[in-house]
Amino acid sequence: MSAVTAGAMGRPPPPPPMTVGYVGWLRKNLFSSWANSLVTIVLAVVLGWALVSLIGWVIVTADWEVITSRVQLYLVGLYPKDGIWRPQVAVLLISALLGISWRTWGGTARGFAVGLGAVAVIVGVIPHGLDILNRILVLAIPAAIGLGYLLAPSLVAGRSRRMVGAALIVVFVALLLIRGIEGVPGLEPVNTRTIGGLLLNLLLALFGIGASMPIGIGLALGRQSNLPVVKFACIAFIEIIRGVPLITLLFMSRHILPLTFPENIKIDTLYLTAITIMLFSSAYMAENVRGGMAAVAPGQTEAARALGLRGWQTTMLITLPQGLRNIIPAIVGQFISLFKDTSLVFIIGMLDLVEMGRVTIQSNLEFIDNGREVYLFIALVFWIFCFSMSYVSRRIERALGVGQR
């Protein structure tokens, strides 16, 4: 009692007991009334039972041979066996890049590097069907991360600009490795139709994401242009692309567009598909960007104009940076849905991860009952990538939140 009276001047009174900490949280959220307590207990029992059953199935009943015996198919499709080292080296390069950015940026990159390394170690040592060569390869990932971490000071010296440069170089080299280079022995270009599995999903998503930012921003700015031709062209592009389902666009790019090409020109299906996804994603990005910029307070533009900044300066320095920051969650949401949408390329006969799973089950009698294992595995792979993106998004938002109102 004396604490409460003294609170007026001295130390403020403590909160009532049982309202703070774990106990307080539990009482408030799970046991606030007898009805809620009942719901909590029933749900806990049901969920607990489901979880125990699932784990039991995963460990005891499930037959994971359908995955472990053909990991390569799921990861890279029909990529030629004698060139398989190329995507493997690409993965190690990117792991090393992760190590470098861990040393340079810490925070999010560290979380990722540690997470990936841990997963790799677990996959590398758990007693299951992987052969010894693949195990060594998986265990090389944490080694590459460590190597990148050690070499980071001499390579990028803690400078963000060099870090970005290093990232671009590594991604470019990785892509070159996977595609191959004309006339270099051992690096002959692969037939792009052999690229499949997760690699195909990742490549299409990478191109879609990489292109949609610049093109989408360009379209959004073009849509607000004072030049009627530019403005109309941008609006027409955005509305036409957004008005048509991705599947239809993929179909048209595969079957109808080539009819309009001259006989002697043949564009690779993979490239056509990538371009289609890039354009599709850009149209959506354009509308996101426009929305983000429209949400910037009009006073910002007025202040910029009053200071004598020109129109394009106002856009590039004031409205665009703020607009993009407004829409980080929307952008990442779009990237996530784009990544998942890449599995739609099955419609034009490409063997992405999901399609590869379907084909595996249906074309192998011994696996005809292993659909659950396959789809659980595919779901887990997609979830890991999508969750990673949303994790990065949240970290970026928090990091940029410093100056937010």
Place this chain on the structure above:
Amino acid sequence: MAETSQTNGSTGMPEDNAAILELPLEQRDDIIVCEGVHKWFGDFCAVRDVSMRVKRGEVVVIFGPSGSGKSTFIRMINRLEEHQQGRIVVDGIEMTNDVRNLDAIRREVGMVFQQFNLFPHMTALNNIMLAPQRVRHMPRDEAQQTALQLLERVGIPEQANKYPAELSGGQQQRVAIARALAMQPEIMLFDEPTSALDPEMIKEVLDVMRELAASGMTMLCVTHEMGFAREVADRMAFFDEGALVELGPPSQIFNDPQEERTQLFLDQIL
């Protein structure tokens, strides 16, 4: 005409200013001339037939009920709003749609807004440095030095590297004033600079404005801070329904208003 004033603005102005400020107000030149200015929003006539001359170094406080066109009027002085009839000349530059004129005028005229309108993604220092670097092409070091001096002048040098969201309203408004001053304007426009502030922060902003007025800056202030007006204003302008109803020194406005509407409004707010 535009050219002479531009050279003035960039080179000889400070000394000229000092000489001019020695003169009594009546003998100084007109820095702002408005003749028969009209502005419509759609069919609504926001400003009607306003004529006003402002001397170099003069402080004019503009007041009146909300919706009386006072904000619209000062926003026309740096062309955030276009006037549709009449004539506005700022420091010898006629207000037209000519882009070069517009650039010259924006350089002459600084503006402070009710909602501060600081750029939230930049630190206080970068807010101030932006326009000198991008518009006046001032080297980075010089811009930074100027910005730090200005922060000193408005009394918050220690807040240089904070983002607007980390500052109090009064501090934000002082940064906004410093940002406008960084372009070395001849004229400062204040659009209700203290209306969005908590009472204890109004004084710190008014103090900066007082100092600015004492330094000889030409100021047009839309404000209802009547104490500030009585103390600092050379003349006061009462707007109602888009028209300039009465214009005169504070002594006249407060003690002997010539118009009944001025008297009625003052009775309401005092």
